[in-house]
Amino acid sequence: MEENKIYEKEHTINENYRQKPKVAVYVCHCGGNISDVVDVKKVAEELSKYHDVAISREYAFMCSSTGQDYIVEDIQKNGINRVVIAACSPALHELTFRGALQRAGLNPYLYEHVNIREQVSWVHKNDKEGATKKAISLVKAGVEKVLRQDPLNSIRVEAVKTVAVIGGGVSGMRAALSVAKNGLNAVIIEKSDKLGGKLNRSGNVYPTGEKAISVAENLSKEVLSSDKIKVYFNSEITFVSGYVGNFQINVKRKNGEYEKIKAGAIIIATGFDNYKPYEGEYGYGLNKFVLTLPEFIEALEKSGPGKFNYNGKDINSVSFIHCVGSRQIDGIDKPGKNGKINEYCSRVCCTSLINTANNLKTKYPDVEVFDIYTDIRTYGMDHESYYKEASKNDVIFFRRPLEERPSVEFDGAKIKIKTKDVLTMNEDMEIETDMVVLGVGMVPNDITDLVEYMKLPKSSDGFLQEVHPKLRPVEVANNGIFIAGTAQGPMDILESLQASNTAAVKAAALLASGDIPLDPFVAVVDEDKCTGCEKCPKECSYSGALTMIEKEVNGKKKKVAYVNAALCKGCGACAAVCEPRAINVAGWSLDQFDAMVEAIAKE
Amino acid sequence: MKVNTKFIKEVKKYGAFDISACFNCGNCTAVCPLSKEDSSFPRKMIRYAQVGAEDKIESSLEPWMCYYCGECSDTCPRQAYPGEFMMSLRRYLISRYDATGLSKFFYMNSWAQNILVIGIFLVSLIFFISYNGDFQELAAKIELAFPAYVTLAIFMYVFTMYKKTILDKSKKFLFSFDFSNIKETLIHGLTQKNFSGCSETDWTRWIAHLLVMSGYTLTLIISNLHLLEPLKKHYGLLDITTPLVFYAAFGIIAGGFVMMGRRFLKKIQSSKFSHPTDWLFVAMLFLIGISTLTTYILNMAMGPDAEAVAISYKINIAIEVAWIIIIVPFTKWIHIFFRPMAIYLYNLKKEKQLA
Numbered sequence: 001m002e003e004n005k006i007y008e009k010e011h012t013i014n015e016n017y018r019q020k021p022k023v024a025v026y027v028c029h030c031g032g033n034i035s036d037v038v039d040v041k042k043v044a045e046e047l048s049k050y051h052d053v054a055i056s057r058e059y060a061f062m063c064s065s066t067g068q069d070y071i072v073e074d075i076q077k078n079g080i081n082r083v084v085i086a087a088c089s090p091a092l093h094e095l096t097f098r099g100a101l102q103r104a105g106l107n108p109y110l111y112e113h114v115n116i117r118e119q120v121s122w123v124h125k126n127d128k129e130g131a132t133k134k135a136i137s138l139v140k141a142g143v144e145k146v147l148r149q150d151p152l153n154s155i156r157v158e159a160v161k162t163v164a165v166i167g168g169g170v171s172g173m174r175a176a177l178s179v180a181k182n183g184l185n186a187v188i189i190e191k192s193d194k195l196g197g198k199l200n201r202s203g204n205v206y207p208t209g210e211k212a213i214s215v216a217e218n219l220s221k222e223v224l225s226s227d228k229i230k231v232y233f234n235s236e237i238t239f240v241s242g243y244v245g246n247f248q249i250n251v252k253r254k255n256g257e258y259e260k261i262k263a264g265a266i267i268i269a270t271g272f273d274n275y276k277p278y279e280g281e282y283g284y285g286l287n288k289f290v291l292t293l294p295e296f297i298e299a300l301e302k303s304g305p306g307k308f309n310y311n312g313k314d315i316n317s318v319s320f321i322h323c324v325g326s327r328q329i330d331g332i333d334k335p336g337k338n339g340k341i342n343e344y345c346s347r348v349c350c351t352s353l354i355n356t357a358n359n360l361k362t363k364y365p366d367v368e369v370f371d372i373y374t375d376i377r378t379y380g381m382d383h384e385s386y387y388k389e390a391s392k393n394d395v396i397f398f399r400r401p402l403e404e405r406p407s408v409e410f411d412g413a414k415i416k417i418k419t420k421d422v423l424t425m426n427e428d429m430e431i432e433t434d435m436v437v438l439g440v441g442m443v444p445n446d447i448t449d450l451v452e453y454m455k456l457p458k459s460s461d462g463f464l465q466e467v468h469p470k471l472r473p474v475e476v477a478n479n480g481i482f483i484a485g486t487a488q489g490p491m492d493i494l495e496s497l498q499a500s501n502t503a504a505v506k507a508a509a510l511l512a513s514g515d516i517p518l519d520p521f522v523a524v525v526d527e528d529k530c531t532g533c534e535k536c537p538k539e540c541s542y543s544g545a546l547t548m549i550e551k552e553v554n555g556k557k558k559k560v561a562y563v564n565a566a567l568c569k570g571c572g573a574c575a576a577v578c579e580p581r582a583i584n585v586a587g588w589s590l591d592q593f594d595a596m597v598e599a600i601a602k603e
Numbered sequence: 604m605k606v607n608t609k610f611i612k613e614v615k616k617y618g619a620f621d622i623s624a625c626f627n628c629g630n631c632t633a634v635c636p637l638s639k640e641d642s643s644f645p646r647k648m649i650r651y652a653q654v655g656a657e658d659k660i661e662s663s664l665e666p667w668m669c670y671y672c673g674e675c676s677d678t679c680p681r682q683a684y685p686g687e688f689m690m691s692l693r694r695y696l697i698s699r700y701d702a703t704g705l706s707k708f709f710y711m712n713s714w715a716q717n718i719l720v721i722g723i724f725l726v727s728l729i730f731f732i733s734y735n736g737d738f739q740e741l742a743a744k745i746e747l748a749f750p751a752y753v754t755l756a757i758f759m760y761v762f763t764m765y766k767k768t769i770l771d772k773s774k775k776f777l778f779s780f781d782f783s784n785i786k787e788t789l790i791h792g793l794t795q796k797n798f799s800g801c802s803e804t805d806w807t808r809w810i811a812h813l814l815v816m817s818g819y820t821l822t823l824i825i826s827n828l829h830l831l832e833p834l835k836k837h838y839g840l841l842d843i844t845t846p847l848v849f850y851a852a853f854g855i856i857a858g859g860f861v862m863m864g865r866r867f868l869k870k871i872q873s874s875k876f877s878h879p880t881d882w883l884f885v886a887m888l889f890l891i892g893i894s895t896l897t898t899y900i901l902n903m904a905m906g907p908d909a910e911a912v913a914i915s916y917k918i919n920i921a922i923e924v925a926w927i928i929i930i931v932p933f934t935k936w937i938h939i940f941f942r943p944m945a946i947y948l949y950n951l952k953k954e955k956q957l958a
Binding site: 394 | 604605647651654
């Protein structure tokens with residue numbers, strides 16, 4: 001495989017780390033968070049006596065600008081070349097202090113962060129003496145570690161300035177257009193022969209009332225006329241390899257030809273599937289007048305003026321049932337083929353059902369409409385007006401108790417729905433109706449292959465899972481892969497578009513500078529020590545990160561382990577099996593751990 | 604319970620035009636100062652109407668417990684006007700309890716009622732003017748026929764109401780002879796006490812109602828007992844009939860004036876929506892008050908033999924004929940009987956533990 005260049009960005013300005021180590025230790029009070037429990041003065045004093053420690057201080061807030069100034073000053077004026085800070089969790093301020101080191105001209109990785117807040121003061125409130133002792137030994141271990149620390153440089157990967165979008169529905173099209181607007185190229189990989197996806201069969205859409213198909217056509221026109229977007233129709237993905245900045249997607253075209261698409265980032269916009277009721281679920285499949293919502297929308301679109309005639313029968317009343325295949329309850333609802341029930345709310349069905357009921361009433365005002373729900377969740381901006389309109393349209397609502405399910409019974413040509421109704425003081429109601437429409441929810445599309453190729457994380461609901469719903473809402477744990485729209489979970493069109501734009505902007509920002517920075521904490525091989533035993537690649541979980549190569553070392557050709565820094569996650573599984581300690585994670589070597597353990601065990 | 608969508612359409616014909624907007628939140632019942640746990644409204648009634656529980660509605664006493672404070676309509680988040688719905692339900696029930704079907708016809712065709720009222724008035728008047736015999740004697744006979752007619756009409760309503768609310772459930776005749784129940788029923792009937800049940804008593808409305816009611820009841824007594832003989836006697840200030848007639852006329856005119864004014868201004872929930880029958884009702888009351896008073900004053904001033912007294916008296920009796928025949932049994936007036944009746948039946952139900 002052709003590879004993009006991986007190079008290191010030089011951080012080191014000051015070369016003094018080569019000189020005799022001079023460690024500075026800073027003990028932070030965290031405004032009492034630490035100092036109320038840990039005797040910080042004692043910690044600083046103890047550490048000042050420790051070997052190679054030149055300066056040991058304590059201060060109220062090391063993260064404040066004054067605190068950071070101490071570090072900079074000590075490095076620049078007092079010849080400090082390694083730093084240990086005992087403070088809060090590194091998740092909070094590790095980057096802050098690395099920045100201070102860098103400003104002072106020291107390699108930012110010649111620094112060790114010791115957590116004496118979460119791991120000491122907060123958990124040992126009742127044992128101040130013990131806490132102080134523990135803090136001292138942890139900081140000593142930190143000193144031992146930093147003494148063995150090498151200056152590291154962050155890795156940068158050259159990136160292909162193209163974003164591959166998988167799926168040409170509304171989310172995929174929007175994402176591709178946004179990518180193009182940001183100056184990058186986009187490639188849409190679509191399995192069918194048409195753009196638009198589910199939009200091509202969605203009737204009219206809320207909140208604008210436009211025909212879904214015309215929305216699809218407008219977007220599609222825009223996509224096809226863009227010189228920055230290329231669309232692969234009738235294409236099936238057979239494999240995905242590579243890493244952030246340098247993905248390769250193997251595609252099989254309809255004509256049997258294979259093609260390789262290169263991309264720096266991938267946006268997954270594979271969408272959703274409609275829940276398919278099992279035979280007999282609310283009478284589905286047993287009677288041709290029990291339809292799913294998408295089927296009904298299609299029937300309503302096709303029906304002519306005058307009377308509402310479906311399948312040769314004049315329809316005078318239609319009953320909508322909410323939450324079919326959504327918000328299922330263990331023990332009450334039948335699990336699907338995967339043995340699971342869908343506990344989630346599909347979010348769009350309430351508004352969609354009610355919008356459809358209103359459309360039905362507009363087209364055929366004389367048709368009676370019944371609506372059986374457990375909660376109406378018309379949650380979006382102005383969606384409530386649909387619900388209000390439905391009321392004014394004489395739609396009669398019935399609220400079933402959460403754990404009750406309405407039954408649909410057939411009595412000759414008649415359809416009877418029986419349900420308990422909370423609104424009518426929990427009485428048992430019997431509704432005679434000509435047609436039943438099931439508000440089917442959203443289920444994940446079957447993208448097993450893609451999940452397999454890219455090792456994508458899935459939530460318990462089966463949809464793709466983001467890193468954090470608020471902090472990183474469209475990113476998956478795999479670098480360079482983003483999700484747009486309903487592949488991630490139920491969303492309406494508006495929300496899908498917002499997610500698509502976010503994913504596109506994220507992808508564009510990632511690729512904009514042409515190279516991508518990565519953490520330097522990856523495995524490094526000491527080729528002299530490596531025996532070529534091939535134990536380590538078997539332990540590696542990231543395909544392509546660790547391989548064996550033939551190489552000339554010290555004039556001799558030998559087999560050695562080779563790390564692809566862009567794919568390695570620094571987990572250390574390889575280091576654990578390497579007997580000669582030839583492979584180590586940069587910044588976390590086994591020698592460092594040995595020294596730390598020794599420092600702690602000495603006490 | 605079978606869902607019947609036709610029912611609400613029927614009720615809507617009586618004025619509840621916006622009730623479909625109701626989403627059953629129950630705010631109306633929560634704010635209603637008159638709703639009780641065992642007599643809960645308006646939400647329950649609205650829901651029964653929405654799903655078409657006709658039997659439940661017709662056997663309910665709740666519509667009569669409502670005095671249209673209007674707090675429910677003020678509070679309704681959907682502007683469904685539950686107060687006006689309860690009013691419409693009363694109109695609906697009146698027409699359901701009326702075996703003749705005329706109430707319904709009049710509610711649906713107010714023009715027919717107007718024409719009929721005017722027609723009966725004109726026919727009577729022409730007949731009275733052309734009558735050659737002793738008109739005072741004839742008037743006495745007509746007035747004595749009124750109580751019989753009204754009693755018959757009321758009995759029909761009372762029986763149907765009793766049948767729907769009690770008999771159909773108990774399958775046997777039940778009565779309450781409990782003194783406190785009878786007392787409560789009478790107090791409610793005479794004072795319309797529940798007007799003070801609204802969180803803010805609408806004194807104007809209550810007093811206007813009391814004035815009209817007492818004035819009108821007095822007029823009934825005066826005419827039904829045939830206390831007035833303006834073509835035979837010459838009344839003076841000291842006659843016992845003078846304060847009675849003046850009070851009755853004043854009550855009707857003043858009360859009627861306030862009621863009409865409020866229906867024009869539409870500031871209060873209870874006077875926002877006026878059914879055509881409401882207007883006819885107030886207008887006729889007004890005319891009765893004015894014509895009685897005019898006849899009496901003319902008699903005091905000119906004596907029983909004056910031509911003006913005779914004409915005024917004939918107009919007065921002709922109005923009363925139209926009123927008694929058309930308006931009393933078939934429209935709003937019947938309220939004053941249903942309200943105390945409902946109290947009596949409510950207590951009876953409680954006493955006999957009838958669910």
